[in-house]
Amino acid sequence: MILDLQLDLGCSFIYIWRMAKQIRAAKSSKNLRLKKVTSVISRMFLWFLMVTFLWVLVYRFINPPITLLMIQRNMERSSDDKPAKMEKKWVDFEDMSDNIKRAAVSAEDQLFLSHLGFDVKAIEKAFQTNKKGKNVKGGSTISQQTAKNVFLWPGRSWIRKGFEAYFTLLIEILWSKERILEIYLNVIEMGDGIYGAEAASQEYFGKSCDKLSRSQSALIAACFPNPRHWTPRKPTLYVKHRQYLIIRNMRRLGPLDF
Numbered sequence: 001m002i003l004d005l006q007l008d009l010g011c012s013f014i015y016i017w018r019m020a021k022q023i024r025a026a027k028s029s030k031n032l033r034l035k036k037v038t039s040v041i042s043r044m045f046l047w048f049l050m051v052t053f054l055w056v057l058v059y060r061f062i063n064p065p066i067t068l069l070m071i072q073r074n075m076e077r078s079s080d081d082k083p084a085k086m087e088k089k090w091v092d093f094e095d096m097s098d099n100i101k102r103a104a105v106s107a108e109d110q111l112f113l114s115h116l117g118f119d120v121k122a123i124e125k126a127f128q129t130n131k132k133g134k135n136v137k138g139g140s141t142i143s144q145q146t147a148k149n150v151f152l153w154p155g156r157s158w159i160r161k162g163f164e165a166y167f168t169l170l171i172e173i174l175w176s177k178e179r180i181l182e183i184y185l186n187v188i189e190m191g192d193g194i195y196g197a198e199a200a201s202q203e204y205f206g207k208s209c210d211k212l213s214r215s216q217s218a219l220i221a222a223c224f225p226n227p228r229h230w231t232p233r234k235p236t237l238y239v240k241h242r243q244y245l246i247i248r249n250m251r252r253l254g255p256l257d258f
Contacts, residue, residue, distance in 0.1 A: 052151075056170040059150065060179060063090050067187055068153045070195060077193070085193030087203065093182035097210050100197050101256055103217035104185060106249035107224055107242070109142040112181070113256065117143040117172040118165075144168045146184040178258045189227045190220065204232040218246040 074084045105112045111119055123139035140148070147167035152160055171180055190200035200220050201209040212220070216232070222242035223230040230239050 052167070052170065053174075055151070056167065056174050059183070060175050064150050064183065064187060067149055067195075069149060069189060072154060073189070073193065086195065087193055087199040088186070088195040089198040089202075090186050090196070091198045091209055093178055095210050096182075096185060096197060097212040097217060098255070099214045099217035099250075100185065100201075100209055100212050100220065101181060102250045102253055103214070103221035103246055104142065104181065104224070105256065106253050107218075107221035107246045108145070110249060110253065112142050113177055113258070115141060115143075117141060117168040140164075141168075142184050143172055143180055145188065146180050147171055149187050149189075150183060176258070188224070190223070191227050191231060194227075200232075214247060214250060215243070218243045218250065221246050 070086055070088075074086060077084060109115075109119065119139060119141050125139060144164055147170075148154075148160075148164050151167045152163055175183075186196040186198075189195055190197070191203060194200055194203050197209040197212075197220070201207055201212055201216075204220065205212065205216055219232040219235060219239070222235070222239045223232060230236065232239075235243065
């Protein structure tokens with residue numbers, strides 16, 4: 001009887017020991033898989049940081065040749081059986097009229113020279129307006145719009161907004177304010193198939209952007225929020241009112257001190 005009991009206890013001990021060993025092996029295998037997944041994610045994250053850092057750094061010295069928005073707009077034209085259209089010509093910062101620079105800042109981001117990429121008050125105001133169900137408004141600074149236009153795809157998703165914030169910080173760190181405004185004024189959409197201040201100036205006023213007057217610059221900037229529906233060629237009453245407000249802001253803003 002005692003021998004049988006000892007045998008049963010021995011068998012039970014062996015069973016428990018084997019079960020514990022299997023559990024430890026399963027946990028070890030699970031931990032190993034988790035470590036592998038974590039390692040892959042960490043490497044991907046580091047590669048993303050390195051590639052995007054170098055990408056932004058390169059554009060500090062080299063002008064962006066094209067943007068995803070330009071590609072998308074031409075795909076839309078193709079689907080509508082329209083010919084491709086991409087009118088753009090790069091103009092260096094010093095060759096632009098001071099009027100178009102001041103008009104852009106007056107229209108889109110009057111704190112451009114003083115903030116670090118984000119205008120918290122403007123974002124809060126836009127959030128409250130959108131929360132009330134009114135027309136969707138953005139609180140994006142010139143830096144954010146530049147990051148969006150140069151590095152990202154069009155859209156309003158939270159994921160894209162997260163990437164936008166990341167690239168905004170990068171360009172604020174790696175570029176000068178002058179470079180941010182230069183790229184902004186060369187790549188943003190200013191009409192159907194028209195990108196940048198030089199193309200817009202030639203299209204609407206038949207002159208180079210270094211000769212734009214204050215009124216003409218303000219009229220172009222007044223159309224920035226909706227460049228495919230508003231045009232300096234036939235400005236609506238609303239656009240003319242925006243032009244008036246921009247001119248008033250330009251007077252108050254004074255010269256830009258970079």
